[in-house]
Amino acid sequence: MVELLDETPRVRSIVLDPPDWHGHLAGQHVDVRLTAEDGYQAQRSYSIASAPEDEHLVLTVERLDDGEVSPYLVDELRPGDELELRGPIGGYFVWEASTGGPLLLVAGGSGVVPFRSMLRHRAAVGSSAPARLLYSSRSLDEVIYRDELEHLGTDVRLTLTREQPDGWTGYGRRIDADLLAEVAWPPEERPLVYVCGPTAFVEVAASSLVALGHDAARIKTERFGATGGR
Amino acid sequence: MDALDGNAIAGLLVEVFGAEMTTATGVCGSCGTSGRVAELVVYLEAPGTVVRCRSCDSVLMVLVTARGVTCVDLQGLADLAP
Numbered sequence: 172m173v174e175l176l177d178e179t180p181r182v183r184s185i186v187l188d189p190p191d192w193h194g195h196l197a198g199q200h201v202d203v204r205l206t207a208e209d210g211y212q213a214q215r216s217y218s219i220a221s222a223p224e225d226e227h228l229v230l231t232v233e234r235l236d237d238g239e240v241s242p243y244l245v246d247e248l249r250p251g252d253e254l255e256l257r258g259p260i261g262g263y264f265v266w267e268a269s270t271g272g273p274l275l276l277v278a279g280g281s282g283v284v285p286f287r288s289m290l291r292h293r294a295a296v297g298s299s300a301p302a303r304l305l306y307s308s309r310s311l312d313e314v315i316y317r318d319e320l321e322h323l324g325t326d327v328r329l330t331l332t333r334e335q336p337d338g339w340t341g342y343g344r345r346i347d348a349d350l351l352a353e354v355a356w357p358p359e360e361r362p363l364v365y366v367c368g369p370t371a372f373v374e375v376a377a378s379s380l381v382a383l384g385h386d387a388a389r390i391k392t393e394r395f396g397a398t399g400g401r
Numbered sequence: 402m403d404a405l406d407g408n409a410i411a412g413l414l415v416e417v418f419g420a421e422m423t424t425a426t427g428v429c430g431s432c433g434t435s436g437r438v439a440e441l442v443v444y445l446e447a448p449g450t451v452v453r454c455r456s457c458d459s460v461l462m463v464l465v466t467a468r469g470v471t472c473v474d475l476q477g478l479a480d481l482a483p
Contacts, residue, residue, distance in 0.1 A: 200408075200411070202412040214412075216409060216411075216412065257412055257415075258412070260411040260412045260415065260421075261408055261411040261421070261423055261439075262411075262421040262423055262424045263407070263408060263411075263423040263424050263437060263438075263439035263440075264408055264423075264439065369403070370403040370404055370405060391439075392406060392440070393406065393408045393439075394403070394404070394405045394406045394408070394409070395405065395409070396402070396403035396405055396409075396445070
C-alpha cells in the first residue's frame with residue numbers, strides 16, 4: 172500500500188502498487204482477503220477505481236460499521252502494509268473505449284467507483300463517446316470524487332436524496348422513471364447503460380429504463396450488498 | 402440478505418472453472434431462459450453460495466466451500482457455455 176486518500180468521512184481510496192500486476196479493464200474488481208492470526212479469513216470484492224492507464228491501482232472503500240473487512244482497510248491499513256489481492260476479476264461489467272457510446276452511467280452511493288475507472292479511461296484515451304453520469308447520493312458530503320468528477324469532461328448530474336445544501340440547483344429526489352427520462356438519452360439513440368449500486372437501487376433503475384423503452388441487452392448491472400460483497 | 406448478481410462471484414467462479422465465467426451463458430433447466438452468468442441472482446450467505454434464475458427463481462448452482470474445498474452443484478443448469 173502506497174497511500175491512503177480521504178474521499179468522504181466514511182470513504183477512503185487505497186493506492187496500491189501490486190507486484191506482477193498485468194493491468195485491468197475499466198469496471199473490473201479485485202477480491203481482498205484478510206487473514207487473522209488464528210487463520211480466520213474474510214474476503215470481499217472491491218471495484219477498481221483507477222483507469223488502466225493510471226500508474227497505481229486504486230480501490231475506493233466505504234467503511235461499513237459492522238463490516239469484517241472495510242473497517243480494517245479504511246482505519247487500520249498503513250502505507251507499506253501488504254494486502255492479499257486476487258484479480259483483476261470480471262469481464263461483464265467493463266467498458267473499453269472501443270465499446271463506444273453514448274455512455275450512460277447510473278450510480279447509487281459507492282456504485283460510482285467503477286465509473287471513475289471508466290471515465291478516467293475514457294479521458295486518458297481521448298474517447299469521443301459522449302458520457303453522462305447520473306449519481307445518487309444521500310448528501311453532498313457523501314459524494315465521492317466530488318472535485319474530480321467536474322474535471323473528467325463528463326456531463327455529471329447529481330441527485331441528493333436526503334439532504335440538499337442551501338441554494339442547491341441539482342436534483343433532490345430518488346432515481347425513478349421520471350428522473351431517468353429527463354437525464355437519459357432517448358431510447359432511439361441506443362445509449363449503452365451501466366447501473367451500479369445497492370440491489371434495490373439497481374432493480375428500480377434497470378426496470379425503469381426498460382419501461383422507458385431502452386433495450387435490456389444494452390443495460391449492464393452490478394449490485395452490491397451491505398456486507399460489501401459485490 | 403440482499404440478492405446480488407453473478408458479478409459478486411466472479412472470483413469464486415475463476416477458482417472453480419479456471420476461467421472468467423460472468424460473460425458465459427447459462428440456461429435454466431426449469432424454464433429454459435438463457436442469460437449471462439453476471440445477470441443471475443446470487444445469494445452469498447445462504448449458507449454457501451446459491452445462484453438462481455432471474456426469470457423463474459429456480460436454483461441453478463450451489464457452491465459450498467469447506468476446509469478449502471469447493472463443492473459445486475450445477476444440476477439446475479441445462480447448459481453453461483462460454
